[in-house]
Amino acid sequence: xxxxxxxxxxxxxxxxxxxxxxxxxxxxxxxxxxxxxxxxxxxxxxxxxxxxxxxxxxxxxxxxxxxxxxxxxxxxxxxxxxxxxxxxxxxxxxxxxxxxxxxxxxxxxxxxxxxxxxxxxxxxxxxxxxxxxxxxxxxxxxxxxxxxxxxxxxxxxxxxxxxxxxxxxxxxxxxxxxxxxxxxxxxxxxxxxxxxxxxxxxxxxxxxxxxxxxxxxxxxxxxxxxxxxxxxxxxxxxxxxxxxxxxxxxxxxxxxxxxxxxxxxxxxxxxxxxxxxxxxxxxxxxxxxxxxxxxxxxxxxxxxxxxxxxxxxxxxxxxxxxxxxxxxxxxxxxxxxxxxxxxxxxxxxxxxxxxxxxxxxxxxxxxxxxxxxxxxxxxxxxxxxxxxxxxxxxxxxxxxxxxxxxxxxxxxxxxxxxxxxxxxxxxxxxxxxxxxxxxxxxxxxxxxxxxxxxxxxxxxxx
Numbered sequence: 001x002x003x004x005x006x007x008x009x010x011x012x013x014x015x016x017x018x019x020x021x022x023x024x025x026x027x028x029x030x031x032x033x034x035x036x037x038x039x040x041x042x043x044x045x046x047x048x049x050x051x052x053x054x055x056x057x058x059x060x061x062x063x064x065x066x067x068x069x070x071x072x073x074x075x076x077x078x079x080x081x082x083x084x085x086x087x088x089x090x091x092x093x094x095x096x097x098x099x100x101x102x103x104x105x106x107x108x109x110x111x112x113x114x115x116x117x118x119x120x121x122x123x124x125x126x127x128x129x130x131x132x133x134x135x136x137x138x139x140x141x142x143x144x145x146x147x148x149x150x151x152x153x154x155x156x157x158x159x160x161x162x163x164x165x166x167x168x169x170x171x172x173x174x175x176x177x178x179x180x181x182x183x184x185x186x187x188x189x190x191x192x193x194x195x196x197x198x199x200x201x202x203x204x205x206x207x208x209x210x211x212x213x214x215x216x217x218x219x220x221x222x223x224x225x226x227x228x229x230x231x232x233x234x235x236x237x238x239x240x241x242x243x244x245x246x247x248x249x250x251x252x253x254x255x256x257x258x259x260x261x262x263x264x265x266x267x268x269x270x271x272x273x274x275x276x277x278x279x280x281x282x283x284x285x286x287x288x289x290x291x292x293x294x295x296x297x298x299x300x301x302x303x304x305x306x307x308x309x310x311x312x313x314x315x316x317x318x319x320x321x322x323x324x325x326x327x328x329x330x331x332x333x334x335x336x337x338x339x340x341x342x343x344x345x346x347x348x349x350x351x352x353x354x355x356x357x358x359x360x361x362x363x364x365x366x367x368x369x370x371x372x373x374x375x376x377x378x379x380x381x382x383x384x385x386x387x388x389x390x391x392x393x394x395x396x397x398x399x400x401x402x403x404x405x406x407x408x409x410x411x412x413x414x415x416x417x418x419x420x421x422x423x424x425x426x427x428x429x430x431x432x433x434x435x436x437x438x439x440x441x442x443x444x445x446x447x448x449x450x451x452x453x454x455x456x457x458x459x460x461x462x
Contacts, residue, residue, distance in 0.1 A: 001017055001020070001021055001031060001032070001033045001034070001090050001092065002033075002034045002035070002089060002090065002091050002092070002096075002098055002099045002102040002103070003017055003033075003035060003091065003092040003093055003096045003098065003099050004035060004036060004060070004064055004065045004066060004093070004095070004096040004097060004098045004099065005017070005035070005064060005092070005093055005095075005096060006018070006033055006035040006038075006053070007038075007047070007053075008038050008039070008041060008255075009038060009064060010253045010254065010255055010256060011198060012118065012172070012279075012280050012281065013092055013093050013118050014256075015256050015280070016092070016116075016118070016172055016280070017033065017092055018047075018051075019173070019175070019351055020351075020354065020355065020358065021033060021051050022048060022049055022051065023351050023352070023354070023355035024355060024358075024359075025049050025050070025051060026049070027355060027359070030084075030085075030420055031051060031052075032051075032052045032053070032054065032080075032084050032086075033051065033052070033053045033054070034053075034054045034056065034077070034080060034098070034102065035053065035054070035055060035056070035098065036055065036056050036057075036058040036059070036060065036066050036098060037055045037056065037057055037058065037059075038055065041055050042055045042057060043055060046421070050421040052084075052421060054080055056073075056076060056098075058073065058098070061097070063095065065095055065096060065097045065098070066097050066098050067097070068097040068100075068101070068134075069101075070101055070104070070395050070399070071395070071398060071399060071402055073098070073101050073102075073105075074105060074399065074402050074403065074406065075406055075410075077101070077102055077105050078105065078109065078403065078406055079410070079415060081105075081106065081109060081111065082412050082415045083415055083416065083417060083418050084418050085417065086106075086111060087111060087112065087366065088106075088111065088112045088113070088114060088362055088365065088366065089102050089103055089105075089106035089111055089112070089113045089114070090113075090114045090115075090116065091103045091113065091114070091115045091116070092115075092116045092118065093116075093117075093118050093119065094117055094118075094119055094121070094131060094135050095119070095131075099115070100134070100138040103115060103138065103142055104138065104141065104396075104399070105399070107141045107142075107370075107377065108377070108396070108399050108400060108403055109403070110370050111370065112143045112365040112366060112368065112370055113141075113142045113143050113365075114142070114143060114144050114145070114146065114361060114362070114365060115138075115139060115142050115144075115145050115146070116145075116146040116147075116148070116170075117145060117146070117147050117148075117152060117156045117277065118148055118277055118278070119152075119275070119276075119277050120151065120152060120155050120275045120276065120277045120297075120298045120299070121155065121159055121275070128159075132159040132160065133384075133388060135156075135159065135160045136159070136160045136161050136384055136388075137381065137384050137388060137392050138160075139160045139162050140161075140380045140381050140383065140384055140392070141377055141380050141381070142162075142166075143166075143365040143368060143370075144166050144167075144168065144361050144364065144365050145160075145162055145166055145167045145168070146167070146168050146169075146170050146358070146361060147167060147168070147169050147170075147277065148169070148170065148171055148172050148277050148278035148299065149169065149171065149277050149278045149298070149299025149302055149303070150169055150299070150302060151277065151298050151299040151302065152169075152277035152278065152298070152299050153167050153169050155277070155298075161383060161384075168357070168360075168361055170354055170357045170358060170361075171278060171303075171349060171354070172278050172280045172283070172349065172354070173280075173349040173350055173351040173353070173354045174280060174283050174284050174287060174345075174349055174351075175351065176287055176342070176345060176346035176347075178260055179260050179263070179284050179287040179288045179342075180260075180287075180288065180289075180342060181264065181288055181289030181338035181339055181341070181342050182264040182288075182289075183289070183338060185264040185265050186264070186265060186266070186267060187265075189221065190221050190222070190223055191219070191221055191222045191223070191267045191268065191327060191330055191331075192222075192223050192224075192225055192265055192266040192267055192268070193215070193222060193223070193224045193225070193266065193267070193268045193269075193270050193323070194225050194227070194262060194263060194265070194266035194268070194269050194270070194285070194290065195208070195224065195225070195226045195227065195228070195269075195270050195271075195272075196226075196227040196228060196254065196259065196262065196263075196269075196281050196285075197227075197228050197271065197272075197273070197281065198228050198229070198230045199226075199228050199229055199230030199231065199232040199233045199236065200230040200231055200232055201232065201274070202273065202274050202275050203230075203232075203272065203273050203274070204272030204273050204274045204295060204314060205230070205232035205235065205236065205272070206232065206235065207272045207314065207315070207316055207319060208236060208239075208270075208272055209235055209236060209238070209239045210316040210320075211270075211272075211316055211319050211320050211323065212224055212236075212239050212243065212248060213239060213242065213243070214316075214320050215320070215323060215324070215327070216243045216247055216248075218324070219327055222247075222327060223246065223247045223248070223249070224247065224248045224249070225249050225251065225262065225265065225266060226248070226249065226250050226251065227251040227252070227253075227254040227259070227262055228251075228252075228253060228254065229252050229253045233250070236248070236250070237250075259284065260284075260288060263284065263285055263288040263290060264288055264289075266285075266290055267290065267291065267330050268290060268291050268292075268293060268323070268326045268327065268330065269281075269282065269285035269286075269290040269291070269292045269293070270293050270294075270319075270323060271292065271293070271294035271295065271300075272294075272295055272314070272319060273294070273295055273297060273298070273300070273314075274295070274297060274314055275297055275298050276295075276297055276298040276299065276300050277298055277299045278299050278300075278303060279294065279299075279300055279303060282294055282300070282303065282304060282309065283303065283304065283345065283348075283349055286304060286308050286309070286341050286342075286345050287341070287342055287345040287346065288338075288342070289338025289339070289341055289342060290338075291310070291326045291329065291330065291335050291336075292304070292308065292309045292310065293309075293310045293312060293319070293322045293323050293326050294309055294310070294311060294312070295311070295312055295313065295314040295319070296311040296312065296313060296314075297314055305344070307336070308336070308341060308344070308345075310322045310325060310326055374396070374397065374400045377396055378393050378396060378397070381393050381396070
């Protein structure tokens with residue numbers, strides 16, 4: 001798994017990456033995550049169930065993504081792929097430079113690559129044009145793509161010129177055991193509207209000030225709680241100065257483990273995204289018993305049943321009308337029971353289903369023939385245009401030469417193979433202790449037939 005976006009960063013991509021990795025580990029696969037350094041988190045770290053994470057020494061360039069160089073990361077990524085005996089490189093997010101570079105290097109090394117697109121893009125503005133061209137170059141040599149909604153699939157096929165037969169739709173998922181309603185946490189005399197998102201343009205933050213001002217003026221019992229951080233926070237802080245700190249509270253970036261604790265304090269969840277492939281936040285809100293008001297953009301209309309969500313156009317007037325409707329339903333007691341909403345949601349988006357469908361993709365690409373032959377790879381970039389295509393051919397050729405240099409200076413046979421956690425580590429632990437004469441005995445404990453941990457029981461022999 002490779003992405004610029006991972007823990008301790010907070011967001012939907014980060015949570016998807018972590019949960020998918022955990023599910024794959026439970027099913028007996030070896031999974032490692034590769035990302036860049038985050039503050040003092042650098043080097044190798046182990047997370048829940050032995051998930052191994054490489055925090056590489058690469059500085060971010062823009063919006064948590066590293067500088068796209070294409071070649072400077074080759075020695076480090078090559079070493080990791082060989083050391084960990086990687087067979088499939090799975091990149092996440094169109095915004096992640098590291099994911100694109102890792103997938104391309106994987107193809108140069110004869111490995112398989114899979115890409116998951118978590119976002120939607122337009123075709124008119126300059127940023128979308130640049131990103132779409134970059135994505136088309138990256139996906140020209142990928143084995144398979146995954147999109148989180150059918151709208152997302154259509155969008156990716158169009159903007160990246162990908163064969164639709166190579167694109168699968170696998171939605172996001174949530175843990176319904178965590179996101180349960182708790183009406184006792186809500187205030188009785190107030191109505192809390194929750195907003196949880198990155199505070200940036202594509203999340204529709206520019207629409208929120210006018211909506212908040214109107215609602216606060218008309219409904220004195222309504223308060224807003226905003227979780228998240230980003231460059232657009234300043235325009236909301238101006239609104240806070242107008243309506244007061246008690247009516248508009250900022251929580252900053254909220255770790256996913258604390259999201260449920262915030263949701264259960266609210267009655268209504270507001271999502272103002274301008275573009276969204278699949279908004280897992282609205283699913284978590286409904287599962288926690290909140291009435292959801294959201295813009296009807298991208299893949300959002302296909303995420304939830306119509307009776308569980310109030311859809312609005314991405315305008316101030318439409319969002320205000322739908323939010324007023326949700327507030328009136330709350331005041332008059334006409335909203336759905338939170339536990340009815342939870343019971344309906346808990347069987348819709350399951351991680352067990354997501355991981356099984358992802359395994360189908362992995363098995364499919366694993367059976368495909370893979371070749372690192374430069375003369376087979378170069379023709380795939382001809383469809384990317386004259387300038388971009390030839391430029392990419394030059395980079396791929398340069399990449400091939402650098403790999404040959406790395407193979408000469410650091411042969412694969414000289415790179416130590418990392419033990420697989422926890423099975424290999426546990427076996428080594430037991431072998432070492434079985435040879436010693438100390439008063440220890442080692443036991444390998446296997447839970448659910450999938451994961452293993454090592455426990456040591458000490459007893460004195462007579």
